[in-house]
Amino acid sequence: MAVAKEKSSRAPDPGPDSLGEKFGPVAIFLHWAIAACIVLSVAFGLISGFADSAEVTQATLAIHQSLGVTIFVLALVRVVWRLTHPVPPLPASTPRSQKIAAALTHLTLYLILFALPVTGYVGLAARGRPVTIFGLFDLPNVVSRSIKTSAAFQNVHNNLQYFLYGLLVLHIGAALYHQFVMKDGLLARMWPRKAPAAP
Ligand code: HEM
Ligand code: HEM
8 A cells, every 4th residue: 555655666766965765654644643732732731721710621631631642542653653664764974963863852752752641641540530532431540549649640741741842842943954954855754745746
């Protein structure tokens, strides 16, 4: 199936210094779906924290936790996909330090995509609160009740957001630097392909 192909067979040989090869459509879809869910989840999480009314807090938290669990699932799919499909290589001329920095940022981003939902879930479940997904079903509660555990995980959850923001500043900053300063087309690697021109 064309969708399952991670590398473009149409791409011409990019040469040693070029970023000609792209991520495949599945990786690109997952990247932008996760990015969109992150933006929405953070927005709803913050609104729930700052809202004065209990109803707004409850409603926004319900959406927040549903999006958070969706992120967990999408990140899991992304990791499985990544481990089973090759990632387009960076050009051979990329400095080793830059390759290591990119790999570390990406690895940490993946870790935080799991750590945020898990800490959020334990924070609620340890208080005996149901974790309802888009009003459809509750996740099973696999955590024993403890206010202390709940408070500790909630605290870690709330603080991890700053770690996420820092990583995203680095990540998006690097993408924009490549795009507008180095002009090497890195962003195109993660951008949906244009439809092939009609013959
Ligand atoms: C907002 C949440 C975002 C998250 C969680 C995120 C996460 C990631 C991760 C984990 C990777 C590594 C992919 C892999 O090797 O498997 C990646 C790659 C990439 N991201 Fe993001 N990203 C986000 C937003 C953005 C934005 C806003 C941009 C553009 C301005 C961007 C541009 C890129 C590019 C260009 C790559 C490919 C880098 C390469 O070619 O090696 N990302 N992203
Ligand atoms: C990647 C996914 C997630 C992100 C980025 C995220 C981020 C956030 C943010 C930014 C806040 C606001 C913290 C503040 O008020 O300073 C928050 C609060 C909260 N989140 Fe998440 N979260 C995620 C997943 C989850 C999940 C899956 C759950 C539950 C199953 C959850 C439960 C909560 C709860 C209960 C609060 C309110 C905390 C409080 O009352 O102090 N979160 N989250």
